[in-house]
Amino acid sequence: MLRKQAAMGAAENIGASATGFGVAYTITSVLSALLVVLKERSGAIHDGLAAITGHHWVTHGLLNLIVFLVLGLVLSRIGNGMRTTASVLIMSIVGATVLSGLIIVGYYLGAMIQS
Amino acid sequence: MSKELILMLHPTFGVLTIIFSVWVFVESLNASDANYARIRGASILVAVLMWLTYIVGGYWYVVFYYGDKAIIKAGPWPFAHSFFMEAKEHVFLMLLLLATFLPIAAYGDVLKKQSTRKLVLWTSALVVLMSLAMEGAGAFISMGVKVALLAKQI
Numbered sequence: 001m002l003r004k005q006a007a008m009g010a011a012e013n014i015g016a017s018a019t020g021f022g023v024a025y026t027i028t029s030v031l032s033a034l035l036v037v038l039k040e041r042s043g044a045i046h047d048g049l050a051a052i053t054g055h056h057w058v059t060h061g062l063l064n065l066i067v068f069l070v071l072g073l074v075l076s077r078i079g080n081g082m083r084t085t086a087s088v089l090i091m092s093i094v095g096a097t098v099l100s101g102l103i104i105v106g107y108y109l110g111a112m113i114q115s
Numbered sequence: 116m117s118k119e120l121i122l123m124l125h126p127t128f129g130v131l132t133i134i135f136s137v138w139v140f141v142e143s144l145n146a147s148d149a150n151y152a153r154i155r156g157a158s159i160l161v162a163v164l165m166w167l168t169y170i171v172g173g174y175w176y177v178v179f180y181y182g183d184k185a186i187i188k189a190g191p192w193p194f195a196h197s198f199f200m201e202a203k204e205h206v207f208l209m210l211l212l213l214a215t216f217l218p219i220a221a222y223g224d225v226l227k228k229q230s231t232r233k234l235v236l237w238t239s240a241l242v243v244l245m246s247l248a249m250e251g252a253g254a255f256i257s258m259g260v261k262v263a264l265l266a267k268q269i
Contacts, residue, residue: 017223
């Protein structure tokens with residue numbers, strides 16, 4: 001009975017806001033991790049980010065927030081059209097978190113070993 | 116306010132975020148009419164506390180950290196900055212968005228939709244695990260300063 005309920009839950013659609021902002025988080029977290037690698041490997045990108053607010057990390061956070069909010073609001077509007085199930089959304093969120101974490105940790109670990 | 120006090124507020128808000136995230140997780144496991152409001156209220160507190168952690172820690176990092184950074188890099192544990200601080204400051208940006216997403220998920224139909232409840236459970240669990248990793252990284256950074264100052268005295 002419980003297994004049947006859980007299976008039904010996994011196939012259910014989630015609300016438009018949760019779907020929109022969940023997908024927005026997935027995309028933003030991976031883009032943020034890639035930006036970490038880009039800015040660490042390119043002095044021009046690092047300095048460009050620093051020039052905008054005075055500190056590269058502040059600009060990075062601001063960009064993340066803008067992408068997350070804009071994508072979230074846009075995707076929420078079409079959330080019902082996306083028809084994402086709970087399982088897909090949860091796997092996307094967990095997968096993006098693990099992937100982004102591995103990119104960031106892996107990059108700094110590699111840089112530390114090389115230095 | 117002294118800069119040391121500002122620094123201590125950062126992990127304090129972080130720990131409170133962990134406690135409230137665990138609260139959201141446990142309440143969601145047993146979601147009912149009786150605790151529906153508490154799930155939503157606690158999820159908002161998670162987001163607010165995470166933003167306070169970010170603002171206080173971010174202010175300290177941008178304004179005061181350069182001194183500690185120089186001490187750590189000159190000490191026996193330079194990896195406390197080059198690995199732990201660098202990774203922490205960037206993973207935290209994801210954690211901030213995830214904590215912001217938690218109340219958005221919790222304001223769905225947690226009672227009737229099993230799917231929404233599962234989403235809240237996974238999101239709150241991720242916030243707890245990532246926040247614990249942040250606290251651990253913060254401990255390494257503090258220890259990086261400590262061992263550097265101790266090495267100077269010897």
